[in-house]
Amino acid sequence: MPILEAVWLALSSIRAQKLKSFFSLVGVLIGVTFLIAVVSIVQGMNVYMTSKFADAIGGINTFQVQTRPNMTFGNVTDEMWKEWQRRPRITTEDAAYIEDKMETPAHFSRESETSIGVAYRGKSATGIDLEAVDAAFFDIKHWNVADGRAFVPQEVQAGAPVVVIGNDLADGLFPVGVQPVGKTIDVGGIPYRVIGVVEKQGTLFGISLDKFAVIPITSPARRLIDRPHVIQDLQIQTENPAQMAQAVDEVTTLMRVRRGLKPSDGNNFDIGTAQDALDQWGKISKILFLALPGLVGISLVVGGIVIMNIMLMSVVERTREIGIRKALGARRQDILAQFVVESTVLSLTGAGAGILTGLALAFAVRAWTPLPAAVAPWSIGMAVGLGLLVGIVAGVYPAQQAAKLDPIIALGHE
């Protein structure tokens, strides 16, 4: 019997038993929904991480020299923690040394940051990210100052009490119609003059990227963050991504020389790159992808068992039909094909519905939560493939039962 014939037959038999068919394909539907939704969300995160997130933390040609990794995932042992605690802090002198000795062309900015309260005429904002930095920081972050201006190296040299604020902070602190530039605000109890507002950065995972205040690293509020000379990190931006590896090597060597490390010693400082953060995400997504086959697999196995049972019932119910078909000339393989195709069509229908609900779920997540979602075409292909596989595997045994029926018994003759 031609395959199209069998598919048509399967569809009409599924149509004839809608409710039963629906229950029999629920397992496959759930499995495929999982697959599509999780893959879409993880894939969305991947796109998000490599574009927006990496950009938000400085782009792919930026790295920091810091005491210890600022983002960790996985196994951090007590020993590692203790070793990190013992490490010397990065100092302004370290920064000056690197800036002085480094040959790869780059931009530099010291950075110390903390969370602080900011106020203007009795109106206050807390949890503001206070960044004490050098003038190059704006370039490194690709921050454009929408109103006013960024501070200049001379202001950093002088330790001028000037501040450039984020868009949300400006909106929160100043009433509508009041121009922030030129106003004096209170940063941790110290008066600062607002000289610029950075253009809106948007959100990352639902968290505002516009609640910050940037001050020269030499200015008075700096003492609220770190002891004199101590900085949290030195931001270094090469002119293009191709120079990253070379620059990282060079900075590592300079730091080791400056700290007098023996070849056998490990680094007692850390080089942080956007790539690190992406690697961390890579680990998370790998774990999700490892857990995924389990979830999907269990649903599909259950779905397969349900389909097999429904097909076995169907073979019993349709014994007479099988007898008629055999009497009229159906060979074993015709009956086999009929039932395998039927269970495959059933399973594929489940997979198709699962793809739709999975996509709906992924888009719902994208619409109503800060999590992104991007559909991976391979996951749809995989869903169809798995549906096909489950249908065939679940259909073979019942189909064999049908195919080996004796036509005389099946027809109800003696």
Next chain:
Amino acid sequence: MSDIIIQLTGITRDYVMGSEVVRALRGVDLSIRRNEYVAIMGPSGSGKSTMMNMLGCLDTPTGGSYWLNGNEVSTMRDDDLARVRNREIGFVFQTFNLLPRASALANVELPLVYAGTSARERRRRAEHALQRVGLGARMDHRPNELSGGQRQRVAIARALVNEPSILLADEPTGNLDSTTSEEIMRLFGGLHAQGQTVILVTHEPDIAAHAHRVVVLRDGVVDSDRPNPPRAESAAA
């Protein structure tokens, strides 16, 4: 091609029922020529049903040989038997045995599906077969929308659609009232007149009376085999 379409020689068929062996056929010799109209009769337990299964290639003999239209079917395996059933035999059952969810046309097309006939050719031949049995106007009806007589006509159309060597009818009027039975028997008579070999398996003398030859089985052997004077309507149709 020989004029003999069915040649049974020393056919036996034993069934093992637990520890007992039931000898349903004990050595049947029978030959049927092309375009004969034969009734096979016998009381229950005579081996009549086994004979029907044997002739219809649904079963194979324990011993003896069965030649059908030049092929020895007694030694064939399952799938070959299926092909022989598909090409050589048109079944008509007491209970019609139509597929309930399929239209009359789809039911009639079924043997052609297994013969691998193209969809267009199937439709053309199925329509022709339904017209032959007088159901040209009801092709899209499902079995439950048809009367008993009409259902049996669909079954006959299905039996004819592959132009089989023999039309094998098992109690074809067993589920029909007497008027409808007469209609169906007239139809068989007409098909025979057009050249079709017809074999009726029945226990009803009234039905067997339509045939031109009556074979009576008793205790698994041929008890009598005699010609039957033809009735008027089959010659007229």
